[in-house]
Amino acid sequence: MNSIGHLGGTVVCPGSFDPVTLGHLDVFVRSAEKFDHVVVAVLENSTKTSLFTVAERIQLLTNATRDFTNIEVTSFAGLLVDFCKSRNISAIVKGLRAVSDFDYELQMAQLNHQLANVETFFMSSNPTYSFLSSSMAKEVAKYGGSVKGLVPENVEDALIAKFKANKN
Numbered sequence: 001m002n003s004i005g006h007l008g009g010t011v012v013c014p015g016s017f018d019p020v021t022l023g024h025l026d027v028f029v030r031s032a033e034k035f036d037h038v039v040v041a042v043l044e045n046s047t048k049t050s051l052f053t054v055a056e057r058i059q060l061l062t063n064a065t066r067d068f069t070n071i072e073v074t075s076f077a078g079l080l081v082d083f084c085k086s087r088n089i090s091a092i093v094k095g096l097r098a099v100s101d102f103d104y105e106l107q108m109a110q111l112n113h114q115l116a117n118v119e120t121f122f123m124s125s126n127p128t129y130s131f132l133s134s135s136m137a138k139e140v141a142k143y144g145g146s147v148k149g150l151v152p153e154n155v156e157d158a159l160i161a162k163f164k165a166n167k168n
């Protein structure tokens with residue numbers, strides 16, 4: 001697709017990505033069309049219990065984004081603004097699925113701006129995926145439903161394997 005008005009620079013797409021969904025991937029790819037470099041950063045020190053380890057999530061993200069040379073996958077610990085400073089990243093890109101995402105995302109954006117002048121750009125999610133979350137995909141996979149069309153193919157396999165392993 002033609003990218004009208006390339007913005008340039010490096011941005012970060014931070015998150016838990018437990019696991020990455022097609023909704024996340026859509027935001028990464030569209031960001032990669034607009035910006036020079038996109039850093040997908042997995043939070044390491046989350047208080048949330050996760051299904052996949054950080055290393056597994058990085059592996060799944062790396063595989064799902066392998067066709068895009070300007071998308072990099074990494075992890076970070078501590079404050080996102082400190083990671084931004086350490087990498088000289090001046091902006092965050094977040095996908096917004098619905099109004100329900102907005103309150104929390106706005107709060108984080110305002111906090112990050114207040115803390116370190118880091119800007120947040122909100123990208124409206126593709127409506128195809130507006131209902132989709134990592135939790136929903138995990139729930140479907142857990143009870144044996146198909147996650148085709150919800151997560152990248154490598155993640156489908158990983159979810160099936162993970163729930164099979166967890167049963168044993």
Ligand code: PNS
Nearest residue numbers: 014015016017043078079080081108111
């Ligand atoms: O996928 P998530 O769990 O909604 O992602 C949340 C994330 C990782 C973007 C957010 O929790 C975060 O930036 N955490 C790092 C700690 C931090 O900087 N906190 C202050 C801003 S919320």
